[in-house]
Structures are given as structure tokens and as C-alpha cells.
Amino acid sequence: MSTAHTPAGLARTAHGGVGESAPRPDGTLKVTGEFAYASDLWHEDMLWGFTLRSPHAHARIISADVSGALATPGVYAVLTHDDLPAATRYGLEIQDTPVLADGVVRYHGEPVALVAADHPETARRAAARIRITYEELPVVGDEESATAPGAPLLHPARDDHHAAHVPHPNIVHRQPVVRGDVAAARARADVVVSGDYEVGMQDQAFLGPESGLAVPAGDGGVDLFIATQWLHADLRQIAPVLGLPEDKVRMTLSGVGGAFGGREDLSMQAHACLLALRTGRPVKMVYNRFESFFGHVHRHPARLHYEHGASSDGRLLFVKARIVLDGGAYASSSPAVVGNAASLAVGPYVVGDVDVEALALYTNNPPCGAMRGFGAVQACFAYEAQMDRLAERLGLDPVEFRQRNAMEQGAVMPTGQVVDAPAPVAELLRRVKARPLPPERPWDTAGGAPDVRALPGGLSNTTHGEGVVRGVGYAVGIKNVGFSEGFDDYSTARVRLEAVAGQPVATVHTAMAEVGQGGVTVHAQIARTELGVTRVVLQPADTRVGSAGSTSASRQTYVTGGAVRHACQEVRERVLALGRARFGAHHPAWERAVLVLEGGKVATEAGEVLAALADVLEDEVIDVEREWRHRPTEPFDLRTGQGNGHVQYSFAAHRAVVDVDTGLGLVKVVELACAQDVGKAVNPLAVTGQIQGGTVQGLGLAVMEEIVVAADGRVRNPSFTDYLIPTILDTPAIPVDILELADEHAPYGLRGAGEAPTLSATPAVVAAIRAATGIALARVPVRPEHLTGT
Amino acid sequence: MRVNFTVNGRPQQADDVWEGESLLYVLRERLGLPGSKNACEQGECGSCTVRLDGLPVCACLVAAGQAEGREVVTVEGLAEHARRRAAGAGTPPEPAGTSLDEARRWTAAPDGTRAAALSPVQQAFVDAGAVQCGFCTPGLLVAADELIERNPEPSDADIREALSGNLCRCTGYETILDAVRLAAARAGEAGPR
Numbered sequence: 001m002s003t004a005h006t007p008a009g010l011a012r013t014a015h016g017g018v019g020e021s022a023p024r025p026d027g028t029l030k031v032t033g034e035f036a037y038a039s040d041l042w043h044e045d046m047l048w049g050f051t052l053r054s055p056h057a058h059a060r061i062i063s064a065d066v067s068g069a070l071a072t073p074g075v076y077a078v079l080t081h082d083d084l085p086a087a088t089r090y091g092l093e094i095q096d097t098p099v100l101a102d103g104v105v106r107y108h109g110e111p112v113a114l115v116a117a118d119h120p121e122t123a124r125r126a127a128a129r130i131r132i133t134y135e136e137l138p139v140v141g142d143e144e145s146a147t148a149p150g151a152p153l154l155h156p157a158r159d160d161h162h163a164a165h166v167p168h169p170n171i172v173h174r175q176p177v178v179r180g181d182v183a184a185a186r187a188r189a190d191v192v193v194s195g196d197y198e199v200g201m202q203d204q205a206f207l208g209p210e211s212g213l214a215v216p217a218g219d220g221g222v223d224l225f226i227a228t229q230w231l232h233a234d235l236r237q238i239a240p241v242l243g244l245p246e247d248k249v250r251m252t253l254s255g256v257g258g259a260f261g262g263r264e265d266l267s268m269q270a271h272a273c274l275l276a277l278r279t280g281r282p283v284k285m286v287y288n289r290f291e292s293f294f295g296h297v298h299r300h301p302a303r304l305h306y307e308h309g310a311s312s313d314g315r316l317l318f319v320k321a322r323i324v325l326d327g328g329a330y331a332s333s334s335p336a337v338v339g340n341a342a343s344l345a346v347g348p349y350v351v352g353d354v355d356v357e358a359l360a361l362y363t364n365n366p367p368c369g370a371m372r373g374f375g376a377v378q379a380c381f382a383y384e385a386q387m388d389r390l391a392e393r394l395g396l397d398p399v400e401f402r403q404r405n406a407m408e409q410g411a412v413m414p415t416g417q418v419v420d421a422p423a424p425v426a427e428l429l430r431r432v433k434a435r436p437l438p439p440e441r442p443w444d445t446a447g448g449a450p451d452v453r454a455l456p457g458g459l460s461n462t463t464h465g466e467g468v469v470r471g472v473g474y475a476v477g478i479k480n481v482g483f484s485e486g487f488d489d490y491s492t493a494r495v496r497l498e499a500v501a502g503q504p505v506a507t508v509h510t511a512m513a514e515v516g517q518g519g520v521t522v523h524a525q526i527a528r529t530e531l532g533v534t535r536v537v538l539q540p541a542d543t544r545v546g547s548a549g550s551t552s553a554s555r556q557t558y559v560t561g562g563a564v565r566h567a568c569q570e571v572r573e574r575v576l577a578l579g580r581a582r583f584g585a586h587h588p589a590w591e592r593a594v595l596v597l598e599g600g601k602v603a604t605e606a607g608e609v610l611a612a613l614a615d616v617l618e619d620e621v622i623d624v625e626r627e628w629r630h631r632p633t634e635p636f637d638l639r640t641g642q643g644n645g646h647v648q649y650s651f652a653a654h655r656a657v658v659d660v661d662t663g664l665g666l667v668k669v670v671e672l673a674c675a676q677d678v679g680k681a682v683n684p685l686a687v688t689g690q691i692q693g694g695t696v697q698g699l700g701l702a703v704m705e706e707i708v709v710a711a712d713g714r715v716r717n718p719s720f721t722d723y724l725i726p727t728i729l730d731t732p733a734i735p736v737d738i739l740e741l742a743d744e745h746a747p748y749g750l751r752g753a754g755e756a757p758t759l760s761a762t763p764a765v766v767a768a769i770r771a772a773t774g775i776a777l778a779r780v781p782v783r784p785e786h787l788t789g790t
Numbered sequence: 791m792r793v794n795f796t797v798n799g800r801p802q803q804a805d806d807v808w809e810g811e812s813l814l815y816v817l818r819e820r821l822g823l824p825g826s827k828n829a830c831e832q833g834e835c836g837s838c839t840v841r842l843d844g845l846p847v848c849a850c851l852v853a854a855g856q857a858e859g860r861e862v863v864t865v866e867g868l869a870e871h872a873r874r875r876a877a878g879a880g881t882p883p884e885p886a887g888t889s890l891d892e893a894r895r896w897t898a899a900p901d902g903t904r905a906a907a908l909s910p911v912q913q914a915f916v917d918a919g920a921v922q923c924g925f926c927t928p929g930l931l932v933a934a935d936e937l938i939e940r941n942p943e944p945s946d947a948d949i950r951e952a953l954s955g956n957l958c959r960c961t962g963y964e965t966i967l968d969a970v971r972l973a974a975a976r977a978g979e980a981g982p983r
Contacts, residue, residue: 023916030924031912031931033825033865040824121808207829207837207925207959257829257925258959289830453947459954516923516960685919685965692962693922720834720957728963729954 017529018748021685024521025538026514037255038211038227043282046213047076049275050123050285051268052113052130053294054105057364057713058152059134061103061112068129069115074122076279078130079114084274086243090266092233092369094160094172094331099241099270105134106154106329107366108714109294116275116283139364139713143303143324146170146361154329154362162335165638172327172360173335175342177414177641180353185318189309193389197306197382198779200706201326202299202697204371205725206515208257210267210287210295214276221248222273227256229263229513232547241270242277246543249273253541259515260697261370261552262296265332293718297332297369298707300325300360302341302378308386314396316405318353319414321345323379325368327360332369334360339485339636340375343415343645347383348425348478349405354414356641364713370552372697373479373758380477381780384763388473388770398767399433399474402426406476416642419649421751422741424677428653429476431675431737437472438657438671438733441465456659456666458729467663470670473767476653477759480646481752482555486635489555489647492546493523493563494539494625497531497571499614504600506531506568509539512548512560517754518686519556523564525683530568532597533613546627554650554752557682562747563628570624572597579616631745648743652676652756654695654764657732660772665784667703669730669765675737679751684738691757692734698761700726702769706781795857797821798867799874807854814838814849816857817864825865825928829957836956839929840864841871846936848955865928868935872909875939911935914973915966922960930956934970943974 016022029035066078081088081100088102089095101112113130117123140146140154147168154170162173186192212226221244228234231251239246256263268285275283287295307320323341327334342358358375360368371377391401406425412418443454443465452461456468483489494509506527514520524536541548548560576595579602584590593604602610636643657670674691681687697705704724708716717723742749766777773787793804793816804820814831817823817840826849827837833851840849841863849864863871908916911934921927930953937944937952944952949970958966 021919024919024921026924027916027921028908030921030927031865031908031915032869033823033928035924036824037827037925039828040818042819042822042824119808121810205959206923207827207835207957208923209829256923257827258923260959286828288828289832289834451947453951459951516925518922689919689922689961689965692964693960694962696962697959719832720830721832725957725959727954727957728950728966731963734962734964 016525018525018682020525021683022521022525024518025524026520035255037208037257038225039209039286041213041225041254041284043213043215046282046284047116047118047279048120048123049268049272049283050115050120050127051111051271051291052115052127054101054108054110054112056105056134056136057108058137058139059105060137061101061105062133062135064113065131066113068131069126072122072126072129074118075115075126076281077116077275079274079278080112087240090237090241090270091331092265092333093335096155096158097330107364109366111271114271114275116279140170141363141365141711141713143361146363170362172331172362173338174357174359175338175636175641176639177342177345177354177356179414179416182318182320182353182355185353186309189317190312191390191393192307192309193386193393194307195386195389195778197304197385199302199378199381200781201301201368201709202371202701202705203293203707203723204260204262204296205723206258206260206262209289209292211285212268212272213282213284214272215282216276216280219248221250222276223250224269224273225252225254226269227254227263229259229515229552230550231511231513231541231543233550234266234269235543237266238270238273242273251543253513256513256515259551260372261374263515264370264550264552265297267295289720290718293707293715293723297367299371300327300337300368300378304378304382306382306386308390310390310394312394314394314401314404316349316351319346319351320355323358325358325360325378326363326365328363328365328367330367332367334369336485337375339645340480341379342641343636344376344478344480345379346414347380348407348423348476348651350407350411351414356414365709366707366715372694373755374553376477376479377759377762380475380759381763384475384767385778388767399429402429402476415636415645417644417646421648421743421745422677423649423651424739424741425476425651428651428675428677428739429474432474432653432655432673435655435673435735440470442670456661456668457664462664462666463661468659468661469772470657470659471768471770471772473656473764473771474654475760475763475767476651477756479554479650479756479759481648481650482553482558482630484633484646486633489549489559490627490629491548491560491563492625492627493560493567494545495527495564495567495571496621496623497575497617498621499617502614503535504533504613504617505535505537506533507537507539508564509545510548510560510564511541511543511545512556513541513551515551517551517556517690518683519551519560521686522557522561522682526561526564527568530565530572532599532601534600545625554754557750558746558752559628559630563626565747566628567624567626570626571622574622575613575616576602578620579611582616583611648746648751650751650753650756652760654760656764656768658765658768658772660769660787662773662787665787667769667782669699669732671732672699672761672765673735674757675739676753676756677739677741677751678753679743679746680740680749681738682748682750687738687753688736690754691736694754694757695734695761696726696731698758699731699765702762702765702780702782704781791855793854793858795859796861797823798863799870804854809855811854812850813852813854813857816854817849823864823866827925827928829925836933837926837929839932839956841932841936846933865931868912868931869907869909872935909935910976911938911973914969914976918965918969918972920961920965920969926956926958930958930966934973938974938977942977944970
């Protein structure tokens with residue numbers, strides 16, 4: 001039972017409970033510059049680590065000479081594959097990623113050697129003195145080159161559990177989803193549209209670069225202070241590489257400057273520890289921005305073929321889709337991304353007959369893995385383009401057409417799973433459509449001269465409004481919440497309640513990675529609400545407490561929030577038992593009434609105060625650690641894709657308004673309105689921030705963000721000069737309309753919220769550009785040349 | 791080489807500075823002031839924005855030697871800088887873009903607990919939810935504070951222009967706009983008319 005309501009006559013617990021816009025507990029430190037991010041760590045006598053990376057996408061290492069680097073004054077260690085003490089490979093799902101290149105490099109930027117020195121520049125210069133001789137190998141760059149007869153096998157000895165089920169060893173994983181009879185449905189269809197779509201390689205581009213500090217310990221172990229998304233998954237991968245038991249690798253989360261999926265895989269975690277253990281000195285590693293682009297996985301670029309059929313009255317009859325994701329050189333989380341792309345390929349629509357195939361390739365391109373939206377983004381871009389084309393062919397309004405086919409609670413997914421929580425797809429679309437449109441010609445000023453800042457091209461003053469046309473576009477998307485396909489997705493929380501100086505204080509300890517999403521705020525809110533206290537102390541996240549799982553898949557408020565609530569409820573039961581033992585003999589309400597904790601008191605629901613919490617506790621410390629799991633899921637059948645694979649779905653809709661300079665191909669997004677169902681806004685300010693931030697990442701994919709990989713597998717734009725992310729001038733007003741239709745299966749009814757807005761923002765912007773220009777755009781990011789035909 | 795300069799009102803001296811070191815490196819690694827952030831070190835993201843003799847600059851693009859004899863304000867000195875400014879003569883407000891009423895209608899976090907040590911713009915960032923991961927925040931604060939000093943009632947377009955050199959990956963910028971509007975509105979309420 002929740003104690004979220006306030007009994008009559010009892011003062012409300014101090015501000016900051018569930019449902020309120022409580023301020024971040026780390027906000028003051030972050031605005032004063034005192035918050036210690038991973039790159040701010042410092043230790044007496046520390047060394048700086050540096051990574052030498054491959055200049056080639058695919059090559060054999062013939063020889064490596066590190067003598068010049070070792071002889072450099074100020075250098076303390078140089079390590080290559082030959083120096084690794086134990087396991088030489090790691091991976092989230094498949095252990096296929098070399099700690100340091102193992103005789104072959106498989107992508108541009110792969111780590112080859114490590115240097116530790118007394119100044120970061122010394123380490124860089126020493127690394128430049130390492131002589132590696134490479135023999136270049138043919139580059140596998142796409143599906144054709146990966147599966148052609150005689151194609152080089154990137155992992156010829158693979159023995160992972162997907163290997164037996166894939167049609168070619170250069171395919172990481174393949175998942176079909178088949179339901180009904182597509183051939184029969186096609187015969188009935190009045191309208192059939194087919195299209196090929198392409199999504200470029202997007203980068204998480206979190207601002208805080210990969211960083212960490214490894215400190216060797218007296219017991220032969222190591223303490224690692226690191227920016228990551230999942231401490232325990234890192235630990236599970238690092239310990240075998242170091243040849244240490246897990247209890248000798250102690251990890252503490254340091255300040256994380258954003259993640260968005262890009263910190264789910266290891267970057268320098270093992271590297272820094274190896275250097276620290278070799279030198280016996282603390283070692284700090286900080287990637288610069290150039291290296292960061294090589295140091296983490298990216299969003300899978302995709303090629304998608306879709307075929308949709310509908311009846312003349314606007315009902316979807318079938319969907320046939322093939323989604324080919326480029327997973328790059330190593331598996332990372334590609335198998336799970338494939339599962340998402342396949343199971344969510346149809347979108348939030350009811351379709352009886354479905355034939356979907358999704359697969360991820362091994363290539364010599366940069367490794368791809370988790371990024372906000374995780375396989376659902378690519379599909380959403382394609383199916384939403386198809387929905388607009390169908391609507392046009394049928395002569396229907398695009399929103400009306402979507403609403404006719406929108407799923408609702410009780411709908412059956414193509415996987416056979418019944419959607420057993422609210423699915424307000426049509427309502428979300430209605431809400432963004434009903435919103436008043438922004439004014440035309442926003443650059444017009446009272447003074448006559450246009451405000452160029454409101455025009456496409458902005459301050460570059462490329463137009464004064466001539467040749468600028470406006471378009472409006474819509475999109476909606478569906479995203480799963482939490483880890484799917486039978487994964488044991490649990491979290492752990494430890495909650496302590498004690499009286500300090502006569503006041504009850506709750507302490508919350510989890511291993512949840514706070515990466516900016518506001519989980520720490522939410523944990524304090526939950527503890528205040530469940531225990532009726534004002535003061536909540538948050539312990540640093542570390543591996544002294546059980547796993548919290550990953551800060552990804554929109555799952556932390558749901559799962560770790562659920563664990564905190566679960567632990568609080570146990571604390572509550574214990575404190576009430578303590579109260580009964582202490583005071584029950586004198587007051588029958590202790591036994592007979594329903595009791596609540598509120599305002600630092602134990603009270604009856606009717607509002608009668610029985611005791612102060614501090615008086616109940618006296619010197620007792622109630623300390624509880626609990627694991628908590630969401631409802632179990634099951635794997636998808638490998639041939640049919642049938643199965644209750646997901647625990648919860650999340651929905652968002654966008655309306656984009658754009659102005660396009662058709663002469664120069666410049667796009668100005670004027671407004672990007674979002675409506676999203678969050679089940680319960682645990683912190684309205686924070687969830688609004690998530691929706692707006694996710695929306696802008698979707699905007700970025702629509703019009704500017706792409707890692708450009710040349711045919712030789714080399715990355716061409718690893719910098720913020722050339723990889724563009726939206727600035728405040730590129731970003732429009734983002735009005736947000738939040739629905740709260742509770743999911744009865746989730747804590748407080750909440751629905752994971754972080755990812756869904758990233759899905760629909762991209763196709764909405766592109767739909768608006770199509771509406772403005774009439775050009776059938778099938779690739780993101782949309783570039784000026786796509787709009788001008790040059 | 792040795793560099794002598796003033797940081798946040800205090801004379802500082804950095805020794806053994808290598809010629810290629812940036813002002814950012816010297817602030818972070820030699821003076822123990824890591825508030826200015828190292829997000830791109832290419833002058834593209836604005837996370838390391840500091841004021842050099844009053845002007846906002848990317849500390850990563852300033853060679854440490856260029857700071858010789860000059861005055862630097864970092865995020866660590868922002869509250870003190872704002873206090874000194876408030877103690878001095880007030881600047882008359884410029885014609886408005888965003889109306890004061892509009893900005894006042896914006897509701898801040900209900901907590902109401904405010905640390906006394908924060909400058910108005912720092913407090914506004916906390917209240918408006920403009921801080922998520924916070925890595926961009928120090929640079930944005932220095933840039934926003936300079937904007938409000940120069941233009942006490944900035945329009946939305948003014949704010950966007952002034953902050954266009956500061957990338958943020960988390961917030962979508964809406965809460966940052968809210969924060970700057972809020973800071974300007976509060977300064978308007980408190981300051982001399």
C-alpha cells in the first residue's frame with residue numbers, strides 16, 4: 001500500500017514527494033562547479049593513461065615495437081595485447097571485443113596499445129612512438145560485402161548462442177516476426193505502398209567525455225572511479241580481464257556527463273585498471289572529443305524496406321518489412337537491438353498480417369550498440385513515412401489515418417502480446433493536432449526589417465524570407481520499457497531509517513548510475529513519500545550494494561524506483577512493529593487502525609497522531625536491502641517472433657512545424673510539440689526535461705547528426721566541428737503535453753519516459769519538410785542537397 | 791614558464807606551464823578549479839566558457855600564456871562576481887523582449903529552499919530544472935550571467951543568440967531559456983529601477 005495521500009488533519013510531509021517537481025539534490029553542486037565529474041578526479045602521484053588506436057578499419061598486425069615509447073622520459077608503462085594478464089575479450093552479450101587488438105584490427109579507432117605517463121601530452125607523444133606494422137585487409141562495409149560468397153569472416157570462430165541460428169556468420173543476430181497471412185492480405189488490399197529508407201549513424205554525443213581514475217589497492221585489487229551506466233555489468237566484464245575476483249575490483253560511480261546509451265559498453269574501464277595495476281600508481285584516463293567518437297558505440301545505421309497494404313476505407317491490412325542494421329565490428333548489444341527493431345517494426349498500429357525480418361551485421365564499421373530509442377528509432381522513421389504515403393494515396397488526413405489504425409489497450413502486438421495497459425495513441429495524436437499552430441512568418445518584426453534569427457540560415461543572413469515555405473508533419477511511436485526477452489531485469493536498494501538529533505532520517509543506497517536523468521531526485525521523493533520523512537540522504541552509487549541494472553531502456557524510475565519503494569515498505573513494516581511493541585499496549589489503534597507514516601509521525605488514516613517516528617526509533621537503526629523485479633518477460637520465438645517479450649510500452653506523438661529555404665535547402669524547425677503518456681509524472685519538471693531533451697535528439701537525427709564513415713571504414717567527422725548536434729538556435733519551442741494514464745502493473749502507475757520522444761521527433765520533422773517541399777525524403781539526416789537536388 | 795593572473799578576484803601563479811597548455815588545463819589541473827568543463831577542447835561546445843577581462847571566451851582556445859596579467863572569472867567565482875556587481879551601481883534596464891509578467895508567470899520548483907551562496911542565474915538554473923547531467927552548466931552560467939549583465943531584459947531571440955555557442959545534450963534548451971528568463975525577471979524585481 002502506498003502512503004501517498006495525506007490523512008485528514010495531518011500536515012503534509014515537507015515538499016518533494018512523488019508527483020512534485022522536487023529540485024535535484026545535486027543541482028547546487030552542479031551550478032557552483034563543485035560537482036566531481038569523472039574527468040575532474042585527481043590523486044596524488046597519479047599518472048595519465050592514453051590509448052593508441054588503429055588507423056585502419058581492417059588490418060592484420062604484423063609487428064609492434066614499443067621500445068621508443070617505453071624509452072620516453074616520464075613514461076611508466078606501455079601495454080599491448082601480449083601484456084594482458086588474463087581474459088583478453090569482453091562484451092555485454094557476446095564476449096567478442098578484444099581488450100587490446102588481438103592480431104587483427106576490425107574497425108578504425110580500435111584500441112591497440114596503452115601508455116601511462118606523468119603528463120597527458122607525454123603519454124600522447126609516447127604513443128606516437130609506438131611502431132605498428134599493419135597489413136590492410138578487405139573492408140566489409142555493408143550487407144552485400146558481408147554476405148557475398150568468400151566475404152572475409154569477421155569472427156570466424158564464433159560460438160555464441162546466436163551463431164547456430166543466423167544464415168551467415170557475418171550476421172550477429174536475426175529475428176523474424178510472422179503473424180497471419182501477408183500474401184492473402186495483399187490480395188485483398190486496395191492500396192499497397194512500398195519504400196526503401198535509410199537512417200544514418202547517430203552518436204550519443206554526451207558532453208562529459210569518457211573518463212575514470214583507477215587506484216591500485218594494498219590487497220592487490222583496484223578501486224575504479226568511473227562514469228558509466230551500469231557499475232555491475234562493468235564489474236562482471238572487468239574482473240576477468242584483470243584476473244581478479246569481483247570483490248577485489250571496487251567500483252564507485254563518479255559524476256557522469258550524460259550517457260544516452262553510449263556508456264553501456266566498456267570504454268577505458270579495463271584499460272585504466274590494467275595500467276594502474278602494472279605501474280602501482282593511480283591512473284587517470286580522459287578521452288578528448290576526437291577519441292570519444294572512437295571510444296563508444298553508436299546508434300545502428302539502418303536500411304529498411306517496407307511494404308504496407310490498406311483497404312480503401314483506411315484500414316491497415318498487412319505490413320512486410322526488412323530491417324538491416326549495421327552492427328559494426330563487435331556485437332555489443334546488437335542482438336537486443338534486433339529484437340526491438342523486429343518486435344516494434346509495425347509501430348503503434350493494429351495490423352493482422354505481418355511479416356518482419358530484422359538483422360544486424362558484423363562489418364568493419366564502427367561498433368554500434370545502445371542509443372536512446374534502441375532499434376525502435378530506425379523502424380519508426382520508416383513506418384511513419386509509410387503511413388503518410390498511405391494516407392495520401394487514400395486521400396485521408398495523415399492524423400485521421402493513423403487514428404483509424406491506432407492501437408489501444410487490449411490490442412494484440414505482432415508478437416502476439418496483448419497490450420494490457422493504457423495505449424492512448426489516437427489521443428496523443430489528437431492532442432498535438434489540436435494545439436494552435438505557431439504564427440506564420442515569425443521573422444516579421446514591427447520595424448519592417450526581418451529578424452534573421454528566426455529564418456532558415458539564421459544569423460548567416462542567407463534569406464529575408466523569399467523562397468521560404470512552411471510545412472507541418474506528424475508522427476507517433478512505440479517503445480518498450482525495461483529489458484525484454486526474458487532478461488532477469490532486477491534492481492537492488494538499501495534503505496536505512498534512524499533518528500538523528502531527534503529527527504527521522506532515511507538513507508538510500510543503490511548502484512543506480514545517475515547520468516543526468518534525475519534518478520537521485522526520484523529516489524529521495526519515493527523515500528519521503530513512503531516513509532513520511534523530510535530528510536533523505538543518498539549514498540554514492542557503488543558496488544558495495546547489489547546491482548541496480550542499467551540506466552537505460554527507460555527503466556530506472558520503474559525498476560530501481562520500485563526497489564527503493566519495496567525496501568521502504570519493508571522499513572515501514574518494521575518501524576510499525578517497533579511502535580506496536582513500544583506503545584501498542586497503551587493505545588489499541590496501533591493494532592486496529594490502518595497506519596501511515598507522514599510528517600515524521602506515525603498516524604492513523606483518520607489523522608490521529610500516535611507517535612513521532614523518532615520516538616518509535618529511539619536508538620534503533622532499521623536497515624533493509626531488497627531486490628525488486630518487474631513482471632517476467634519471455635524470449636521471442638526465433639522463427640516466428642511470437643512471445644510476451646516486453647514488460648511495458650511507452651508512447652509519444654509529435655507535431656513538427658518547419659520553414660524551409662528551398663533555394664539553399666536550409667531547414668528551420670519552428671516548433672516541435674510533443675504529447676506523451678508517462679503513466680504517472682513522478683517529477684513533472686524532470687519528465688518534461690526528458691521529453692524535451694529526447695525530442696531534440698530526434699530533431700538532430702532528422703536534419704544534422706551523422707557519423708560519416710567512408711567506404712574504407714574510416715570515420716570522417718569525429719569532432720564537434722563536423723559532427724553537428726543542435727544548438728539553442730537550431731532548437732524550437734517544445735511545448736509538452738503530459739498524459740498520466742496509470743499502468744496498474746508499475747510502481748505508482750508510472751511509465752518509462754526517456755526514450756519514446758526520440759522516436760517520433762525524427763519522422764515528424766521529416767514529414768513536415770516533405771509537406772513543405774513535396775520531396776519524397778527517404779533518408780535521415782536530411783541534407784541541403786536532398787532539398788535542392790544539387 | 792610561469793603565468794601570473796587573477797582568478798575569481800585572487801592573484802594566482804602557475805609554475806612549470808608548458809607552452810602548449812591551454813588556460814583550461816591550467817585552471818583545471820594546476821589551480822584545482824575543475825568547474826570549467828573539458829567537453830570538446832575545440833571551442834565548439836562552450837562548456838569551458840570563462841570571462842577573460844570581462845569577455846566570455848572558451849578557455850580551451852586560450853593559451854595559458856595569453857592570460858598573463860589578466861583577470862579570469864570561472865563558474866567557481868560567479869556568485870562572488872554577481873555579489874560585487876550587485877553592490878556596485880545598477881545598470882538601467884534596456885527595452886524588453888520577454889515581458890516581465892510573462893517571465894513571472896513561470897512557476898519554479900516548489901521546494902523554496904535556496905542556498906544563500908548562489909548567484910541569481912545559478913539559482914534560476916536550479917529552480918527551472920535547467921540542470922540535468924550538468925556538464926554544460928558551468929559554461930552556460932558564465933555566458934548567461936554575462937548576457938544579463940549586458941542586457942538585463944533579453945528577448946528570447948537575444949538569449950538564443952547569446953547561448954548559441956554552448957551545447958547542451960540533455961535538456962532540449964527549453965528549461966535553459968526558462969532559467970535565463972527567470973534570472974532576468976528576478977534581477978528586474980530586485981534591482982534598481
